[in-house]
Amino acid sequence: MTYIIGENCVDTKDMSCQSVCPVDCIHEVEKMLVIDPDECIDCGACEPECPVDAILPEDAIPDEWQPFVKINYAFKDGKDAVNGLVAAYVEETGLDPDRTIE
Ligand code: SF4
Ligand code: SF4
Numbered sequence: 001m002t003y004i005i006g007e008n009c010v011d012t013k014d015m016s017c018q019s020v021c022p023v024d025c026i027h028e029v030e031k032m033l034v035i036d037p038d039e040c041i042d043c044g045a046c047e048p049e050c051p052v053d054a055i056l057p058e059d060a061i062p063d064e065w066q067p068f069v070k071i072n073y074a075f076k077d078g079k080d081a082v083n084g085l086v087a088a089y090v091e092e093t094g095l096d097p098d099r100t101i102e
Contacts, residue, residue: 001058002037003046004072006065008054009033010086011097017046017055027075030083031090034072052101 005017009032018026018033025039026046035046035055047055061069067089074081089095 001042002040002072003035003042003044003055004037004058004061004065004069005032005034006054006056006061006068007089007095008052008101009050010090010095012052012054012101014051016049016051020045020049027079029079029086031086034075034082036075037073038076 005026011031013028013032015028015033018028022043022045023039023041025036025041026033027036037058042057044057047057049055056065058069067085071082071085071089074085
């Protein structure tokens with residue numbers, strides 16, 4: 001099991017989560033941050049730090065955020081792989097960079 005960063009991080013990148021991770025497995029890519037599932041020790045420290053509730057345990061990711069499971073797992077293939085999947089998601093969903101996240 002791992003934690004996954006989802007859609008609310010895209011274009012938000014508040015960075016609060018990164019400093020609390022004890023194993024430094026939260027990485028910045030172009031439009032968001034992702035968790036390296038191979039390194040995450042499932043401690044949960046990052047989840048409450050996110051001001052936009054972007055971080056969830058993998059088994060709690062809602063259906064509409066399922067593409068982000070693949071996006072976080074793509075970190076093992078390099079940041080370009082992650083950036084490509086995020087760009088495809090943004091194009092497919094028409095995600096507004098100026099959207100308001102409640
Ligand atoms: S705290 Fe939330 S919005 Fe900020 S970088 Fe981490 S996951 Fe993204
Ligand atoms: S659950 Fe823990 S180990 Fe995994 S990304 Fe969050 S802070 Fe890091």
